Structures are given as structure tokens and as C-alpha cells.
Amino acid sequence: MDVFNAYAYGSSAWLALKGFALLGAPKLVVTLLVGENRGHATELEIYLSRSFGLALLAIALLTIMMTGSIPLTSQTDVKSSDTEDTDPRAPYAFSALLITTLLHGVLAFYDYAWYISDSQSGLALGMVGSTIIAAMGVWCILFGTTKGRVSRKTGADKRTSGFPFKNAEADKRHAGRKAL
Template sequence: MAAYTYGTTAWNIIQAIPLMASPTIILTILSPEVREATVLETYFSRSLGFTLLALGILNLVLTGSIPLSSRLQIGNGVTTDPSDPKAPFAIPTLSITLVYHAVAGFYTYAMWTEEGSFAFGLSTGVSTILAAVGLWCLLFASSDGRISRKTGADKRTSGFPFKNTEAAKKNIGKKR
């Protein structure tokens, strides 16, 4: 989860810096004609850069990667445990950034197939990888499994439509 959080923030900062520093360069990269950016394009470019920067920082704060208290505890990493006061918004933040990366990936893929620009292709790859890692974190890293001491299987699983024959074999000798 920490790698996803820091990766998302790094990608947002990488995108924000050129938008804030020089909107003309972004316009030159993405447009077939070379021209100066208008005042409105400059405003929107810098506003988007500031927004991406804020989104990245909020991502770090709301997932608990940056502690909000002055007490530091050794060994506590990024956790999604709902009882942990350090990161009560970790799962909602993870879900929002996952949707953001998925939408950005679809959009940049559509633009890449239409325009063929390297910038859109790179953005498609990074957004898709971050969306896949975010989905993995949401599915598998967001809660602790309830592992049975007797069988070693996850208690939240059911036997429908297939039975867990290995767990049944381990319990045959213990039931008698």
C-alpha cells in the first residue's frame, strides 16, 4: 500500500511540475502546431498543476503516510485497519485515486490511439500500472484475512460451488 501511495504522489508531482513551470512546452509537445500558449491555456495549465500537487499531498496525508500527530511510533507503516486512528480515510482515498488512475488511463489511451503521441503513450502506461496496483491494494491489502488455526484456510470463504477438500482432509482425524 505504501508503494502505491508514494507512486501515486510521485506521478502527480511529475505531471504537475511541467504544467506549472511552462505551459508552452506542454502545448508544444501535445499540439501539432508550434505556438505560444494563450492566457487562458496558461491559467488552466497552472491550475491543473496546482490541483495535481494538492491531490498528491492529500493522498499522502489521508492514507497515513505522513503522520498527523507529533508522536512517532517505530514499526508502524501504512495500514488500512479501520481501528487505526492514523489512517481512517485510507480505503476511501485508495478508491478515489484508483478511479482517477483508471479514468486517466482510459482517456490517455484513447488520445494515444488517435494522436499517436509519445506523451499520451507514457501516461497510458503509468496510469494503467498505478490503477492495477491500486486495484490489487484495494482487493488484497485492505484487510487482514481471518485464517483458521485448525485448517489454515481463510474463514471468509465458502464451499459453494466447490468444496475445500484439503481442509476437510486435515479435519478428518481431529473430528473423531
């Protein structure tokens, strides 16, 4: 399993865990997060908790589907292409990756801000989980979305440049090959 699929499944699992908690035990979640000790949750709080729980489950399922972790077409439906720039996962994989990474980053910051003011351990747990998933998403955005263009002769990535430093050793080897 590559890092991209690990991110998609990890992100979906984290969102589903939050969704099932809101869906299954809204009174417990509201009681844990409410500052005053009033004993019960109102009907509006229960309704909103269950609605947001269902929304988180839907986002978790959409993340799996849109990233292409579960293929929606059979191998016979996929046309072979000779271009290197096409992504075999899904056409919306990068968009789903970017949006869910931003979501987890915002959730981590939000949990951090509330943890600083209230010092509740549930917020700290949410902050740590969302931070890990967001960091994994940033890594996938930076390094995990392309295969690179590796030269068959030198083994180096063709997209690199010599700016601001020159690679004199590589230039010597390259000049030696031209002379032959």
C-alpha cells in the same frame, strides 16, 4: 514498505510529476500537445496549465495525508483497541485509495483514446504510467486492504467457503480431529 504505502507514494509521485510539468513549463506542455504549430501558448492556456498543475500537486499531497502514509498523530495519541477490524493507517485510507485508483484509471483511458487518434508519444507515456498505478490500486483494493482472518489451528482463511466445490480433504482432517 507494504504495497499500500508503495501505491500511495507512487500515485503521489506520478501526480506530482504531472503537476510540476504543468506548473514549471506550461508553454512546453501546451506546445507539445497542440496539434497545429502556432509557436506560443496563450495567456489563458498558461493560466489553466499552472492552475491544474497546482491542483495535481494538492491531490498528490492529499493522497499521502489521507492514506495515512505519513502519520498525523503521535503514537501516544493513538488509543489501543482490541478489535481486529480497525485499520491503523487512517480512517480515510480506503476512500483515498478508491478515488485515486479511479482517477488513474480514467486518466489511462483518456490518454489511450487520445493516443489512438493522435499517436503522440507523450500520451503513450502518460497512458502507461497511469495504467501501472491504476493496476496497483486495483490490486490494493482487492488484496491489500485487510489482513484476513487466519485460523490458528488450520492456517486457512476463515472467510473462505466450499461453494461451489467441496474441499473433501479438509473435511476428512476436520472429522479426524473431532473424533479425537
